[in-house]
Amino acid sequence: MQLFVDTAKLSEIREAMGWGVVDGVTTNPSLLRAAMEEEKSESLEAHVREVCRLAGRGRPVSLEVMGLKAEEMVGEAKILYRKFNPVARNVVIKIPVCTYTGEGRLEEGLRALKELSRLRIPTNATLVMTPEQALLAAKAGARYVSPFAGRIDDLVRSRLGIPFGKHDYFDFGFLREVAGIRLEGAVERRQEGPGGLYQDGELRALADPGVNDGIVSGVELVRSTVKILRHYRFKTKVIASSLRHPRQVREVAEAGADVATVPFSVLKGMLRHPKTEEGVRLFSQDAEKAGYRELFG
Numbered sequence: 001m002q003l004f005v006d007t008a009k010l011s012e013i014r015e016a017m018g019w020g021v022v023d024g025v026t027t028n029p030s031l032l033r034a035a036m037e038e039e040k041s042e043s044l045e046a047h048v049r050e051v052c053r054l055a056g057r058g059r060p061v062s063l064e065v066m067g068l069k070a071e072e073m074v075g076e077a078k079i080l081y082r083k084f085n086p087v088a089r090n091v092v093i094k095i096p097v098c099t100y101t102g103e104g105r106l107e108e109g110l111r112a113l114k115e116l117s118r119l120r121i122p123t124n125a126t127l128v129m130t131p132e133q134a135l136l137a138a139k140a141g142a143r144y145v146s147p148f149a150g151r152i153d154d155l156v157r158s159r160l161g162i163p164f165g166k167h168d169y170f171d172f173g174f175l176r177e178v179a180g181i182r183l184e185g186a187v188e189r190r191q192e193g194p195g196g197l198y199q200d201g202e203l204r205a206l207a208d209p210g211v212n213d214g215i216v217s218g219v220e221l222v223r224s225t226v227k228i229l230r231h232y233r234f235k236t237k238v239i240a241s242s243l244r245h246p247r248q249v250r251e252v253a254e255a256g257a258d259v260a261t262v263p264f265s266v267l268k269g270m271l272r273h274p275k276t277e278e279g280v281r282l283f284s285q286d287a288e289k290a291g292y293r294e295l296f297g
Contacts, residue, residue, distance in 0.1 A: 005264055010041075027048075062092045095126065117140065124143065176209060226257060239259040
């Protein structure tokens, strides 16, 4: 599995690339705004050029469009690709899979993805919240699809009234276990036949604990997306996105994601463990006592 760093901060990209394990960068307008404010960049264009340069040739950099209509998105994509791809031949254009906000047309994102595929401009279908959206984006020719795992975790927890912080791990396995126990108990208390049980709203709610059309977590969203695209042999790669905890990275890797894109803080968290730190301290102390330095003289 590849790892992308989800940031527009030049300092973080520079350090992450120095680790030798990062394969690309994802950005969005919010990340660019925050990075420019923190790093006091005066020119957005110069900042984006430096992001592409620091990522390096062959390491994809996702840059997002601003428009909401297909023609606007295609036009903006051409400009971004023309301006920034020559820096390191690594630009991928992020297109929202659906730009509908209560008005307008539903399919603008798909139309933009299809046209950019025809033009051979690589795309990353972003804001994917369902496997169905991912399937449509893949059929439209997206090179990548980005299911937003963290935002689905937020949605499920909010609907269930579970308090959480942005970087809290969501133990969806425990939620499924609890829901299964409650469902089994509820079925045992009923006297109806299968037809009556099927129509029981309480039982059906227990069978879908995430209140999200059968997808109980972001990791399950990624797993389902991977399963569908692999089954039909799409070339589209799955970028597990909106990851906020190191354990999520493990779980999307187990689910078969092609890429995990993570904030730099999560990348650092993947390295840390108290027993590793303890072991380093003890080995260092013992090496000093054993006179190890003589070996390197």
